[in-house]
Amino acid sequence: MARKTGGNIKDLLFERTTGAFAFLVLFLAVLLFAVLLRESLPALRKFGASFFVTGTWDPVLETFGALPFIYGTVVSSFLAILIAVPLSVGAAIFINEFAPPWMKTPVSFLAELLAAIPSVIYGLWGIFVLVPVLRDVFMKPVTKYLGWVPLFKGPVYGPSMLAAGVLLSIMIVPFILSVSREVLATVPQLQKEAVLSLGGTRWEMIRIVIGQHCLPGIFGATILGLGRALGETMAVTMVIGNRPEALLSLFQPGYSMAAVIANEFTEAVGDVYLSSLVLIGLILFAMTFAVNLAAKWILSRMVARASRGI
Amino acid sequence: MKALFCLAAILVLLPLFLILFDLLIKGGKELKLTLLIDLPHPVGEPGGGIANGIVGTLVITLMTMLWSVPTAVMCGIYLAEYGKGKFASAVRFAADTMTGVPSIIMGIFGYILLVLPMKRFSAWAGAAALSMIFIPVVVRTTEEMLRTVPTTVREAALALGIARWKATLRITVRTAWPGILTGILLAMARILGETAPLLFTALGNQFWQTRLDQPMAAVPLQVFTYAISPYEDWHDKAWAGALVLITMVLVINIVARVLTREKR
Amino acid sequence: MRRISGILAGTAVALVLSLAVVTGATAADPLMINGAGATFPYPLYSKWFYEYSNANPGVRFNYQSIGSGGGIKQITAGTVNFGATDAPMTEEGMKKLPGAILHIPTALGAVVPVYNLDEVPAGLKLTSDLLAGIYLGKITRWNDPKIAELNKTVTLPNADIVVAHRSDGSGTTDIFTKYLTTVNAEWRAKVGRGPSVNWPVGIGGKGNEGVAGVVKQTPGAIGYVELAYAKQNKMKVASLRNKEGNFVSPTLEATSAAAAGMAKSMPDDFRVSLVDAPGKESWPISGLTWILVYRDQTDEARGKAIVQFLKWAIRDGQKMEAALDYAPLPKAVVEKVDLALKQISFKGKSLY
Numbered sequence: 001m002a003r004k005t006g007g008n009i010k011d012l013l014f015e016r017t018t019g020a021f022a023f024l025v026l027f028l029a030v031l032l033f034a035v036l037l038r039e040s041l042p043a044l045r046k047f048g049a050s051f052f053v054t055g056t057w058d059p060v061l062e063t064f065g066a067l068p069f070i071y072g073t074v075v076s077s078f079l080a081i082l083i084a085v086p087l088s089v090g091a092a093i094f095i096n097e098f099a100p101p102w103m104k105t106p107v108s109f110l111a112e113l114l115a116a117i118p119s120v121i122y123g124l125w126g127i128f129v130l131v132p133v134l135r136d137v138f139m140k141p142v143t144k145y146l147g148w149v150p151l152f153k154g155p156v157y158g159p160s161m162l163a164a165g166v167l168l169s170i171m172i173v174p175f176i177l178s179v180s181r182e183v184l185a186t187v188p189q190l191q192k193e194a195v196l197s198l199g200g201t202r203w204e205m206i207r208i209v210i211g212q213h214c215l216p217g218i219f220g221a222t223i224l225g226l227g228r229a230l231g232e233t234m235a236v237t238m239v240i241g242n243r244p245e246a247l248l249s250l251f252q253p254g255y256s257m258a259a260v261i262a263n264e265f266t267e268a269v270g271d272v273y274l275s276s277l278v279l280i281g282l283i284l285f286a287m288t289f290a291v292n293l294a295a296k297w298i299l300s301r302m303v304a305r306a307s308r309g310i
Numbered sequence: 311m312k313a314l315f316c317l318a319a320i321l322v323l324l325p326l327f328l329i330l331f332d333l334l335i336k337g338g339k340e341l342k343l344t345l346l347i348d349l350p351h352p353v354g355e356p357g358g359g360i361a362n363g364i365v366g367t368l369v370i371t372l373m374t375m376l377w378s379v380p381t382a383v384m385c386g387i388y389l390a391e392y393g394k395g396k397f398a399s400a401v402r403f404a405a406d407t408m409t410g411v412p413s414i415i416m417g418i419f420g421y422i423l424l425v426l427p428m429k430r431f432s433a434w435a436g437a438a439a440l441s442m443i444f445i446p447v448v449v450r451t452t453e454e455m456l457r458t459v460p461t462t463v464r465e466a467a468l469a470l471g472i473a474r475w476k477a478t479l480r481i482t483v484r485t486a487w488p489g490i491l492t493g494i495l496l497a498m499a500r501i502l503g504e505t506a507p508l509l510f511t512a513l514g515n516q517f518w519q520t521r522l523d524q525p526m527a528a529v530p531l532q533v534f535t536y537a538i539s540p541y542e543d544w545h546d547k548a549w550a551g552a553l554v555l556i557t558m559v560l561v562i563n564i565v566a567r568v569l570t571r572e573k574r
Numbered sequence: 575m576r577r578i579s580g581i582l583a584g585t586a587v588a589l590v591l592s593l594a595v596v597t598g599a600t601a602a603d604p605l606m607i608n609g610a611g612a613t614f615p616y617p618l619y620s621k622w623f624y625e626y627s628n629a630n631p632g633v634r635f636n637y638q639s640i641g642s643g644g645g646i647k648q649i650t651a652g653t654v655n656f657g658a659t660d661a662p663m664t665e666e667g668m669k670k671l672p673g674a675i676l677h678i679p680t681a682l683g684a685v686v687p688v689y690n691l692d693e694v695p696a697g698l699k700l701t702s703d704l705l706a707g708i709y710l711g712k713i714t715r716w717n718d719p720k721i722a723e724l725n726k727t728v729t730l731p732n733a734d735i736v737v738a739h740r741s742d743g744s745g746t747t748d749i750f751t752k753y754l755t756t757v758n759a760e761w762r763a764k765v766g767r768g769p770s771v772n773w774p775v776g777i778g779g780k781g782n783e784g785v786a787g788v789v790k791q792t793p794g795a796i797g798y799v800e801l802a803y804a805k806q807n808k809m810k811v812a813s814l815r816n817k818e819g820n821f822v823s824p825t826l827e828a829t830s831a832a833a834a835g836m837a838k839s840m841p842d843d844f845r846v847s848l849v850d851a852p853g854k855e856s857w858p859i860s861g862l863t864w865i866l867v868y869r870d871q872t873d874e875a876r877g878k879a880i881v882q883f884l885k886w887a888i889r890d891g892q893k894m895e896a897a898l899d900y901a902p903l904p905k906a907v908v909e910k911v912d913l914a915l916k917q918i919s920f921k922g923k924s925l926y
Contacts, residue, residue, distance in 0.1 A: 014475035018388035022401045025385045025449060028442065029404035035422050036415070058772040090318025098312050099319075107323070109567075114326045116563050118503025120530045121552045124537045125329050128336075128545070132791070155714070155734030157777050158792050170325045177322060203311040231412025233506040234534065242741035242778030253777045258414045258506070263780055265418070266510050266610075267643030267743040267769075278422075281415050292410035352620040353639075354806040354898075429652040430608065513610070516620070517627070517634045524606050525636060538779070540786030540807045 033285075040279035042271050051279065057244040057260075064276035066283060071246035072161065072254035073284070076236065077229035079165025079250070084173050085222050091173075092180035093206060108178070115174035123238030126167045131158045131239055134166065139251050153249040159241035162250040167235050172225040179224060183217030183302060184210060216305075220298035227291040231284065233258035257284040330556075337553025340546040346554070350516055350532075356543045360551050362518050366527040367558075369520060370436050370512060371502050378441040379448070379494055386452025386490070391478050393453070402453075408446035413506045416442040420511035433526040436512030440501045447500070451493030455486040488569050495566035499559045505530035529555050604631060607876050610638040611645020611658030612745045613781040614683055615863045617802040618900050619658065622891050626883060633879045641781055643743015643769045649675070649866045655876050657866035660745025661769045662845035676914055677844045677864040680887055682833050682901035684801040684824040685749050685859040687812040690789050691716065693731055696810040699724045699821050702850075702858070705814075706758035708735055708796060710765070711775035716794065731794075738788040738797035741778025743769040749861035750798045753849040757858075798859075801829075801899045816858040817850050828857035829901040837906035844911070860901075867918060874920040881918050881925045888912065 043051065047064065054065020095107050135158040143154040187210055195205040241253020242263060257280045268274040344359050351358030385405075389398055420439030425431055459482050467477035483490070505528075508514075513525035514535070520526075529551050536548035604627075616639040623635040640648075642659035649657030650671055662677055687700060694716075704720060707713040713720060717730040740747045751767035765771050777792075779785035782799045786807050789797040801824050804811050813823045822828050832851035840846060848860040865884065871877025888911050892902040903911070916926045 010476075011474045014478070015388075015392055018384045019392065019397075021381050021384035022388040022398070024381060025445060026397075026401045026404045028445070029408050031423075032408070032411070032415075032419050032442065035419055039418075039422055056772065087318045087322050090315045091322040094312075094315035094319040098315060107319070110323055110326055112563070113560070114323075116499060116503075116559055117326075117329065118505070118530060118555060118559065120503070120505040120533050120537075121329070121333070121556060124533060124548055124552050125332060127537055127791070129328070129332060155736055155794075157736050157788075157795070159777060159788070173322050227410055231410070231414075233412060233414045234530075238534075238538065242780070243773075243776070244778075255778075258412055261414050261418065262506055262509055263741050263778075264643075264743070265421070266640045267645075267647050278418060281418050284412055285415055288410050288412060289407060292407075296406070352617070352624045354617050354802070355621075425653055426651060431653055513608075513638055515636045516623070517606075517636060519606065519634075519636070521603070521606065525608055525638070535783075538781075538787055539783040540790050540803060540809075541783075 036278060036282045036285060040275055040282045043275035043279040046272055047276075051276070052283075055246060062272050064272065066257070066276075066280050068244045068246045069255050069257040069260050069280055070283065072164075072240065073230055073256040073258070073287075076161055076164040076168055076240065076254070076256060077226055079161065080168035080172055080229045081222055081226055083166065083169035084176055084225055085218070087169075088173050088176035088221075088225075089180050089218055092177055092184055093210070096181055096184045097202070097206065108181075111174045111177050114170075119171070119232060119234040120238075122167060122171055122235040126163065126235055126239040127159075130167060131163050134158070134160075134163055138162075143251060150248045151250055154251060156251050157241060157253055159239050159253050160251050161240065161247075161254045164236050164240040164254070164256070165250070167239055168229045168232055171232060171235060172228050175228055176221045176225040179221035179299070180214075180218055183214045183221065186217070186302070187213050216298055217302040220295050220302060223291055223295035223298060227288050227295055230291060231258060231288050233262050237262050257281070333549065333553045333556055336546070336549035337551075340550035341553060345547065345550050349518065353539075353544075354541060358547075360527075360529060360532050360547065360554070362515060362527040363529040363532040363551065364554065365518070365520065366433070366512070366515065367502060367529045367555075369522075370433050370440065370508070370526060370528060371498060373433065373522065374437040374440040374444055374501060375494075375498060378444040381441075382445045382448035383452050383490065383494075385445075385449045386456060387478065387483065389449070389453040390456035391482075402450075405446040405449040408442065409450065411442075413439075413443055413504055414509075416440070417507040417510055420507060425511060428523070430523065431511065431513035431525040433512055433522045433524070436508045436526065436528070437522075439507035439511045440504060443504065443507065444497045444501050447497045448493055451497070452486075452490050455489035455493065456482060458489065459485045492566045492570045495562050495569070499562040499566070502562070503530055503555055503559050505534050509534075604634045605875055605879055606634050606636060607656070607879055608636050608638075608654045609645075609656040609658060609865070610640050610648050610654045611866070612642045612660050612863055613639045613783060614642070614660045614685075614744075614746045614749075614800045614861070615658065615681055615900070616782065617800075617806060618681055618895060618898050621894055621898065622887060625894070626886060626891075633883070635883065639781060639783070641740070641742040641769075642745030642748065645866065646769075647743075649868075655873070656880055658863065659866060660861050660863040661748030662864065663866070671868075674869040676867050676869055676917065678867060678884055678888075678911060678914065679844045679862045679864050679903060679907065680884075680891070681863055681895050682829050682848070682903065683861060683863060684829045684857050684899075685746055685753075685798050685861060686801050686804050686824045687796060687798055687814070688786070688789050688804045688809040689796045689812060690793055691731060691733075691810070692793070694728055694810070697823060698728065698810070698812045699815070700812045701815045702754065702757035706754050706761045709737060709739070709754065709774070709776070710761060711737070733794045736792050736795040737773075737776030738779055738785050738792070738795050739773050739776045740770075740781070740785060742780050742784075744781075745769060745861070745863065746782055746798065746800055747771065749847075749849060749859060752847060753859045756850050805899055814858055816854075816856050817852055818854050818856075820854055822855060822857055824857045824859075826896060826899055826901055828855050829860045831855040832857050832860035833862075833901060833904060837904040840907055840910060842910075842914075844907075844914070869917055869919070871918060871920045871925065874925070877918065877920050878925045881915055884915055885912070885926075888915075 055067045056063045139156045146152045191209050237259040243253035244255045347361045348359030416439040420435040424435035467481045514531045515525045515527040533548050533551045536544035642661045645657035645659045648654045717732045748769045754761040755767040779788040782803045785797040786799050786803045789795040813821045831853045895902050
């Protein structure tokens with residue numbers, strides 16, 4: 001395509017102008033990373049690698065370790081995945097395979113609504129509706145009879161790792177649901193019909209064809225959901241209990257990386273304190289980055305395979 | 311078997327109805343005119359409203375969009391039209407990375423880059439933090455929408471002798487515009503509801519405040535503050551504020567959907 | 575289609591333009607003074623700033639209740655015009671400041687233990703050792719014999735004690751832990767005092783508001799909050815045994831009693847602690863709260879406005895304290911504070 005046509009200078013100007021904005025975007029991303037890195041250096045220098053495994057968060061002694069927050073973020077997110085994935089995949093199968101066609105659009109719409117609800121509103125609902133219900137209907141009875149199991153040890157406060165996990169699962173469902181539906185839709189109709197015509201039941205068709213074909217895609221959706229759960233701030237802060245300790249029991253309060261930053265940032269007195277919080281932010285950034293990268297790679301391979309007709 | 315999947319579908323959508331129901335009932339209870347036009351009262355005293363938060367949210371959001379929309383759209387145009395080399399890949403990667411960054415980190419960014427040097431909390435800093443969320447999302451949606459315009463349309467324009475820049479703007483962008491606008495509106499709905507980036511940038515304000523270099527109130531901040539407080543009156547206001555917020559978010563979402571549908 | 579997007583674009587532009595006009599037109603709007611810090615005095619300050627702004631339309635004091643730690647941090651960074659704290663700054667902390675800072679005392683408050691037990695009436699008797707034991711995680715049930723023996727007329731439930739404390743840097747925590755450190759050797763050795771400590775047990779709430787919220791929402795919970803929060807939320811308050819051995823309830827009188835000897839021994843920089851004060855009626859966990867202002871102001875208009883407000887606060891403002899259960903400053907202290915206010919200056923000229 002010839003460049004040297006009549007509006008040459010204007011074309012060049014246009015390309016350069018839009019290119020400048022593109023550069024600005026790139027610059028902002030680099031700046032973000034640079035700022036995080038620079039501000040977390042004091043903490044990195046003081047604590048080194050021990051920051052990741054220290055469980056103490058002591059502003060009085062200025063000893064900080066990220067372990068409880070990493071633990072809390074990871075545990076609450078995994079709990080969320082554990083709940084959300086089976087439900088989302090099941091729902092996706094229902095909508096794609098069993099539901100009448102008129103249901104598809106309204107259900108997509110409703111799932112999008114779920115995704116549009118701001119985090120602070122989930123948190124509000126979490127504090128006043130979810131936590132009391134979980135506490136009275138589930139946690140208290142379970143502690144009474146199964147309190148000897150480390151996972152269910154009391155005392156039961158209400159705000160807890162479990163509450164955070166359940167709330168997070170509700171929040172990531174729309175994402176896993178929509179990706180799962182897309183993945184399910186890539187299954188060739190021919191294969192489905194082949195199984196059915198050979199006498200297989202609907203369930204067997206799902207298990208064999210979809211199970212085999214869609215596993216990587218579902219896995220990719222899971223990782224994507226994980227990425228979102230890791231970074232959730234407001235909803236988690238409002239129901240996790242704000243306890244900087246890595247406790248085994250799901251009924252105990254915990255803390256997450258995003259939550260501690262939200263709670264303690266404005267008052268981190270002293271450079272090491274603030275730097276430790278920014279370092280936690282950097283760790284969170286790195287974790288979500290890695291997870292999202294993995295999800296994208298898996299999903300793009302899925303798309304490539306589908307387009308090749310596998 | 312079918313029943314199990316059906317149950318999954320119901321469980322997945324149930325929380326939506328529960329939340330919306332609670333918002334309508336608990337929020338609706340407190341939704342009086344005073345809530346929408348009054349300023350907050352001293353803590354512990356009943357009455358008052360969230361008017362400054364509503365205005366603050368609108369001001370910060372519009373401010374964010376003022377510089378974010380042109381930046382993101384222009385960047386999206388660049389990526390769609392000229393986006394083949396290493397530079398373009400880097401930009402795309404940068405935008406993708408930023409979309410996955412937790413919003414609280416954008417708050418840190420705003421605090422360190424703007425609040426500290428300026429020595430004040432401000433609406434500017436809040437808008438800066440929000441733009442870091444808005445821009446990457448709209449860059450990607452803009453690029454995607456532009457790519458859906460068939461190459462035949464572009465080539466036809468060029469064959470007619472129209473300059474490339476004109477063809478891009480007048481024809482490609484215009485064709486893709488409903489989709490681009492949808493992307494912008496959805497991103498707007500998203501930043502309207504963001505709380506974390508504002509926690510230590512805009513900070514919040516008890517009074518009417520439209521100056522951009524001062525702390526500013528915002529509805530999500532008020533909902534958060536009121537929700538974690540012990541005052542029953544504030545809890546009611548939190549629900550009402552949440553109802554106002556979700557209404558704004560849903561209205562924008564629906565407008566965005568309608569636009570896309572009309573295109574078809 | 576184009577019409578709709580045209581209308582939308584037009585509306586957006588119109589909105590932005592009108593905002594610009596509003597912003598420009600409000601160039602003559604009130605002077606905005608920003609402060610942040612302690613949640614301890616927040617019920618009082620928020621009333622003060624509301625009333626003062628109504629009486630003086632030319633200024634607006636925007637106060638954000640983010641905790642004493644936040645107040646200290648932000649005034650150190652210079653992002654606010656004044657800070658507020660109930661934990662006096664340490665020598666080390668003050669060294670980091672760009673200039674000399676004044677601690678201006680504004681009110682006296684009480685940190686009180688609150689609890690959420692339906693069956694138990696208000697005024698549960700506790701001692702410093704019991705409180706320490708609960709917060710150390712050693713006393714874990716409400717019907718623990720140690721609590722029962724002090725409260726023989728009350729049936730205590732066989733329930734877990736759910737401990738609540740602050741998740742943010744707090745002057746209230748500083749006062750509370752200062753008390754526990756003073757009266758309990760184990761606490762002193764294991765935890766210590768400060769705006770933020772390494773709590774052995776418990777769940778964290780953000781601000782006095784957050785702790786009060788947690789206790790209200792959680793049956794069996796115990797927490798520590800400033801008296802105004804307990805009163806405003808109709809929470810049950812425990813009575814404590816003070817230095818003289820009497821069980822006292824936190825009242826205005828008890829707080830004032832704790833401050834009785836204070837006037838004579840008030841240091842010039844006003845950084846004094848009132849925990850475990852002597853006196854038959856004294857509430858053992860009382861504390862002063864301060865507003866932090868730089869002695870040398872960099873903004874003349876704002877500096878002057880702050881000084882004028884503080885002059886009002888230590889005299890007229892004191893009248894509003896009783897209604898909110900904060901104790902007013904003793905007369906002798908007020909005069910001393912007045913002298914200190916004269917020190918606040920801009921380029922050497924007093925702003926008094």
